[in-house]
Amino acid sequence: MSTTRADTLARHVWPRSAERTPDGAISIGGLDVRALAAEVGTPVYVIDEEEVRTRAREFRAAFTDAFAQIGAQADVYYAGKAFLCTAMARWIHEEGLRLDVCSGGELAVAQRAGFPGALLGLHGNNKSEAEIDAAVAYGVGRIVVDSFEEIERVAQAGRRHGVVVPVMLRVKTGVEAHTHEFIATAHEDQKFGFSIGRGQVKDAAARVLDQRDALQLLGFHSHIGSQIFDTKGFAEAAVRLIRLQLDVAQAHAITLPELDLGGGFGIAYVDSDTPLAFDDMARQLAEIVQRACQEAGTPVPHISVEPGRAIVGPAGVTVYAVGAVKPVQVSDDFVRTYVSVDGGMSDNPRPVLYDADYTCSLASRTSAAEAVATRVVGKHCESGDIVVRNVDLPGDVTAGDLLAVPATGAYCRSLSSTYNYIPRPPVVAVRNGEVRTLIRRETIADILALEGDS
Structure with a gap:
């Protein structure tokens, strides 16, 4: 289990196009996540199309060349x-x-x-x-x-x-x-x-x-x-x-x-x-x-x-909106801040299935507040509904902020569910500052349409 500071974007974890804008927000594929969230809502799976294509080309070239060397x-x-x-x-x-x-x-x-x-x-x-x-x-x-x-x-x-x-x-x-x-x-x-x-x-x-x-x-x-x-x-x-x-x-x-x-x-x-x-x-x-x-x-x-994962995993980032922030006194000398977001185990079950570790970052702004020990959790009716188990986030994270979780391109949408009747997020592709929908947001009406008359 790792504890990761989330005030910087580690190049080997995030898509290569991910960067901070001058006012501190995160941009992916040339698109500010604040604008993306305003257009398509949250939570949302974001796929950097150029990252997928580049990794596919690099993987193919690496294996073609290496095996050509041995005939x-x-x-x-x-x-x-x-x-x-x-x-x-x-x-x-x-x-x-x-x-x-x-x-x-x-x-x-x-x-x-x-x-x-x-x-x-x-x-x-x-x-x-x-x-x-x-x-x-x-x-x-x-x-x-x-x-x-x-x-x-x-x-x-x-x-x-x-x-x-x-x-x-x-x-x-x-x-x-x-x-x-x-x-x-x-x-x-x-x-x-x-x-x-x-x-x-x-x-x-x-x-x-x-x-x-x-x-x-x-x-x-x-x-x-x-x-x-x-x-x-x-x-x-x-x-x-x-x-x-x-x-x-x-x-x-x-x-x-x-x-x-x-x-x-x-x-x-x-x-x-x-x-x-x-x-x-x-x-x-x-x-x-x-x-x-x-x-x-x-x-x-x-x-x-x-x-599979090696091609699409690092190209994906999930963007959530913060809903509730709750400091929890774990012991006499330790407080953990629980930050609840508008998704969770239905859009990424890997933490509950495999104890998978993720990191995340405040995506809509920068903050000078002191970092605090944080656990990012979802909105499902399960205590195991954890998005990021251990991460240091600014102590002033509040409702309405955006959080971005990298490396979610693989086995998140494909393992997703509608647990608690929560519709699945859309999948959007970003490239050169433009966004297009690959899979639209599911609605409650979509889920109810599967039910028969009774």
């Missing part, structure tokens, strides 16, 4: 679960990334955006027959298969449509990522993938290869977790996957041309977070793969990775 190719799939809407899908495509979707709804967004099917991957541990059928009909470039039942479902869809469906097998490598239990995804006791240690992967590969009239096995896929700051886990996973691919290829006298190392690349949420730069991450992963392939005596396969 290999690398594709970058944006993980749509981090945040997806039609405009976001178009930005990603325009910047040369592919797209990973994990539901029929995310696939529908990609289709609406005109994203080419061949550049899509479909994920998920329990894909319905309808979702698989829609993906095969659209010609997705690969389906990441997660169970024995799914092998049969995908094969049946391929035969219905008269095509051979490219598939990868999701593998539990047994590598433990040093992250929160709920976002570590390669250990044995969890729902994703086939186990290496139990022999499931080789059995699954044999079942796929027995149905070559409907399925094409591209290779294996692994995802060890999320919010990862080093490459140690990737190194062990790569060694196990490459040995596995070689064993299966030799056993069946085939070539498995692709290997997906997944995503999980971390970002800075608070000043103390130190994620790897894209160039360093790409270079280290390329060296890891090259070394593992040399030890196994096999050529380097076509590599893919799946960043």
